[in-house]
Amino acid sequence: xxxxxxxxxxxxxxPTSTTPTSARAATAGDAGTQAPxxxxxxxxxxxxxxTWTLANRILRWSIDEVRAGREPQPARMLAVTFTRKAAGExxxxxxxxxxxxxxxxxxxxxxxxxxxxxxxxxxxxxxxxALKALAAELHRLPIGTIDGFFHRIATAMPEEVGLxxxxxxxxxxxxxxxxxxxxxxxxxxxRIVELLKTEG
Numbered sequence: 487x488x489x490x491x492x493x494x495x496x497x498x499x500x501p502t503s504t505t506p507t508s509a510r511a512a513t514a515g516d517a518g519t520q521a522p523x524x525x526x527x528x529x530x531x532x533x534x535x536x537t538w539t540l541a542n543r544i545l546r547w548s549i550d551e552v553r554a555g556r557e558p559q560p561a562r563m564l565a566v567t568f569t570r571k572a573a574g575e576x577x578x579x580x581x582x583x584x585x586x587x588x589x590x591x592x593x594x595x596x597x598x599x600x601x602x603x604x605x606x607x608x609x610x611x612x613x614x615x616a617l618k619a620l621a622a623e624l625h626r627l628p629i630g631t632i633d634g635f636f637h638r639i640a641t642a643m644p645e646e647v648g649l650x651x652x653x654x655x656x657x658x659x660x661x662x663x664x665x666x667x668x669x670x671x672x673x674x675x676x677r678i679v680e681l682l683k684t685e686g
Contacts, residue, residue, distance in 0.1 A: 542601055544565060598613065
């Protein structure tokens with residue numbers, strides 16, 4: 487993934503709904519006041535613009551920290567999705583939007599205007615500061631899958647979720663061995679073998 491500036495792309499369609507309202511409506515109303523971005527849940531169909539909105543909300547939070555005189559701390563954020571591919575797309579979009587907004591000239595101004603519906607009227611310098619902070623702490627920015635997030639929780643608190651302290655995820659060859667062992671145990675029962683013969 488690259489943070490190389492690229493031309494701003496047209497805004498995607500608005501997600502069908504969010505809590506409490508649409509993604510654009512939930513952010514556009516407070517963009518002019520530069521108030522902290524509100525918490526919201528984006529609920530939308532595939533292809534309706536969730537990635538665009540989520541990436542800009544992450545960037546908005548980073549710029550809010552810059553405006554408050556604080557260094558953005560990516561480790562305090564959390565974005566989860568269903569697949570690694572989708573998580574990678576969100577991360578790439580965050581960096582791409584930050585790089586586009588940090589550009590000088592007409593290209594940068596066009597990108598900042600496009601993203602202002604979520605981010606507000608941020609300056610070139612604010613985008614640049616956010617991009618620098620995100621790039622420096624990229625390894626600590628938790629954008630990943632839902633199962634990966636729960637794996638981290640279970641690893642940190644195994645007893646609380648009913649797992650042994652030294653639990654691990656099985657490798658594929660270990661799963662194959664477990665399946666073979668289970669099948670062998672089942673087939674060792676003569677009644678099961680007879681049943682299979684009857685059904686066959």
